[in-house]
Amino acid sequence: MKQIAIFFIFLVLVSCQYFEAKKTSKDAILKKELKTFNWNEVDTYPSFPVCDSLDTLTNKKQCFETTLANHISTQLAKQTFVVTQDINDTIVLELLITEKGQLQIKQFTADSLTLAELPNIKQVIETSLDSLPPIYAAIKRGQQVKSQFKLPIILQVN
Template identity: 30%
Template sequence: MLKKFLYLILVPFFISSCSYFQNQTNKKNTIHEVDTLVDFTSVDAFPLFPNCTEIPSREKQQICFQMEMSQHIYASLKKHQLNALELVNDTVLVKLKVNAEGKTTLSNVEISEDTKNKFPQFDSILRVSISHIPILKPAIKRDMPVTTQFVLPIILKN
């Protein structure tokens, strides 16, 4: 009788314990590794002006973006008369930011003191010019729109 009682208690225990271990191994197999290393220095797609979206190549899209941005800022600067009595030969580094909504803002302007004295209104003209840039398609990283920052050199010569 005692043997039957032990069998009734031990057999269900062994059966349930075997299925317990089987479920544990299945759970381990279903866990997926997540790639946590993200390169924050590059994007999958650059911010784009509306007429650059049809270009299939990533490199050509970047070139199109740079050309459109340069043309827009140079056209805006041409509207203003930047006259200097002295010789000017300088490069101004303009740091621009395109946020995740596609709005372009001016982050910083690196300009020499000499050029700043010759063109004191240059910063404000540049800010107005950048505020008139149309809304862009933002940069994409892992299928999500992200904020990007880049430097645009502006060469001033007379």
């Protein structure tokens, strides 16, 4: 009987470590949390005031891109371009929207013929972006964040 009692006392003393609460450091929690979400996607895309009434994320993104493209197209249509050759090109704008909703052109890509025929096309597009309505920045986990995307613009001048 004593041997059984000693065995149980020994068992209780040895097994105490299994009842202790495991503590996780803040750094371990942070590392685990950073691995769980996708840094390349946002919770809410940048938007204009006219896009706020839409309900789905996809619709808001499409509204933002359409509004931006229509605004640039309208501004380009107001310009008179004189060219010696027909131009049928796609200009690609790589745009950055800051946390404060400011729009910046990071990269402007166009064909060399387009740039030769329309040397001021970049300035015209930059000027058209100055008259945009206010932009609401993208949101990731409740914080306003920078976002970057490409916007193709089809340019046809006859």
